[in-house]
Amino acid sequence: MFQIRPFDAPLGAEVIDIDLGKPLAAADYERMINAFHDHSLLVFRDQDITPEQHIAFSKRLGELQVHIQSTYHLPGYPEIYSISNVVDENGKPIGLADAGKVWHTDLSYVTQPSRCSLLHALEVPHDDSGKPLGDTLFASTIRAYEALPDATKRRLVGLKAMHSYMHIFDKITAMKRVGAANLVPLTEEQKKKVPDVMHPVVITHPYTRKKILFVNEGITVSIAGLPQAEGAALLQELVDHAHKPEFVYRHSWRAGDLLMWDNFSTQHLAMHDYALPRRRRMRRTTVQGSTPVYDPLPT
Ligand code: OGA
Ligand code: MN
Numbered sequence: 001m002f003q004i005r006p007f008d009a010p011l012g013a014e015v016i017d018i019d020l021g022k023p024l025a026a027a028d029y030e031r032m033i034n035a036f037h038d039h040s041l042l043v044f045r046d047q048d049i050t051p052e053q054h055i056a057f058s059k060r061l062g063e064l065q066v067h068i069q070s071t072y073h074l075p076g077y078p079e080i081y082s083i084s085n086v087v088d089e090n091g092k093p094i095g096l097a098d099a100g101k102v103w104h105t106d107l108s109y110v111t112q113p114s115r116c117s118l119l120h121a122l123e124v125p126h127d128d129s130g131k132p133l134g135d136t137l138f139a140s141t142i143r144a145y146e147a148l149p150d151a152t153k154r155r156l157v158g159l160k161a162m163h164s165y166m167h168i169f170d171k172i173t174a175m176k177r178v179g180a181a182n183l184v185p186l187t188e189e190q191k192k193k194v195p196d197v198m199h200p201v202v203i204t205h206p207y208t209r210k211k212i213l214f215v216n217e218g219i220t221v222s223i224a225g226l227p228q229a230e231g232a233a234l235l236q237e238l239v240d241h242a243h244k245p246e247f248v249y250r251h252s253w254r255a256g257d258l259l260m261w262d263n264f265s266t267q268h269l270a271m272h273d274y275a276l277p278r279r280r281r282m283r284r285t286t287v288q289g290s291t292p293v294y295d296p297l298p299t
Contacts, residue, residue, distance in 0.1 A: 002028070004035045009249040011140045011266060013039040020044055020258060021053040029060060036116075037207050041138055041249065041261040047120060048256060051077045051283065058118050058285035065107060065114060065286040068165065068194055071184045072096045074283060083119070083282040085275065093182045095281065098172050100136065100270030103243050104218030106263050106286055109165040111197050114263040115206075115289030124253040125278035132252045133274035136259070138266045139243040145202065145213040148241065157294075159201040161215050161223045161235065165194040168218040198224065201238070203292040205264050213242055214292055216267045242267060264289065 002018040013035055018024075024032065036042050049057075051074060058064055064079040072095050074080035084095030107114045125133040145153075166186075173183055186194070201223065203214045215223075217239040223231040251259060261268065274280060 002032075004031075004039075006039055007249060010143050010247050011039055011138060012041040012043065012249045012251075014043045014045065016045075018044060020047050020057045021049045023056075024060070036260065036262065037205075040140060040142070040265040041259065043251070044258040044260070045254065046256045047258040049120065049258070051080050054118065054120055054258075054283060054285060055079050058287055062115055062287040062289070065110075065288050067286070068186065068190055069096055069184060070190075079285055081284045081286070083284055084123075084280060086123075086279050086281055087276075097182045100268060101172050101175055101272055102168065102218035103139070103216055103239070103267050103269045104168055105141075105214070105216045105267045108199065108214070108216060108219045108263070109163045109168070109194055109197060112288050112291050113199075114286045116260055116262050117284055117286050118258060118260045119282055119284045120258045121253045121255055121282050123279045123281040124255050124257075125274035125280050132254065133271070133278060134253060134280045135271045135273075136251050136253070137243070137269045137271070138249050138251065138261060139247040139268070140249075140265060141212045141214065141242060141247075141267060142205070142210045142265050143247040144242045144244070145211045147244075147247070148213070152237075153202075155234075156201045159223055159225060160198045161201050162196050162198055162221045163219045164196040164221045165219070166191070166196075167221045171218060196221070199292045200294040202294055203264065204295045206290050208265075209296065210265070211296065212264055213238060214264070215239055216242065243269065264292070 003016040004013050006013040066078045067081040072082045074082045082095030083099040085097040086094050088094055106117045203212050215238050223235050
């Protein structure tokens with residue numbers, strides 16, 4: 001019987017005494033999912049699982065999404081996206097080194113964004129004193145919505161925003177930070193697969209019905225239906241608000257951690273504060289969610 005220990009933070013809980021390599025009984029799965037919806041992020045420590053087991057556990061949550069950066073699919077496993085600064089013996093990157101350099105929500109640029117992502121750490125960089133590097137920050141988009149002034153909440157009703165893969169691609173490519181830069185330009189055919197999409201600025205969580213501020217710095221380009229300058233100022237205000245420190249949990253990784261986060265009720269940012277020879281190697285699956293809608297329960 002596993003334990004659920006909530007963090008003293010705006011989101012997140014650790015699940016203790018669970019082996020994700022073994023199938024979960026229906027009642028345990030139910031308890032895990034309820035905790036997931038309550039806390040938006042679950043941390044499973046010491047998971048020694050194969051790609052097959054990672055995929056099998058992820059598939060219980062829904063259909064898996066295949067990332068457009070196909071160069072970094074784990075060989076033989078298109079559902080697993082390899083995130084790493086490591087290069088092979090020929091100097092070829094084994095994964096995307098640039099992941100998450102700006103605040104974002106995974107796959108908010110598709111019509112059915114991710115319900116959740118599951119990221120498994122195989123190698124974690126450390127500084128000379130043994131302190132882990134390459135933390136990941138998660139902000140609660142529920143807390144962010146709740147903290148907005150009432151006048152702003154009223155202003156957001158009915159507004160939609162445009163989300164674009166090319167927007168985050170260009171932002172990350174333009175950044176010069178510590179570590180490798182290895183995003184691969186998309187072919188024309190790949191670009192056609194990720195057209196810009198519109199989502200409501202405020203959405204209702206598909207399971208908890210809580211209201212969510214669904215814009216992010218990396219992927220959201222513009223707010224529709226407002227004069228250009230007004231829309232741009234509002235978007236900037238919202239994306240800056242969304243990751244204020246009071247909404248954030250910061251995860252320090254250990255090898256063997258598997259993090260499962262809700263892409264509706266959180267957004268995240270990776271700290272790129274390490275470089276080779278300090279190695280970081282992670283594997284991610286992404287579970288498809290529903291089309292975001294604003295559909296609150298009648299009050
Ligand atoms: C991701 C991501 C952040 C990290 O896997 O979606 O943004 O810390 N990664 O690797
Ligand atoms: Mn991400």
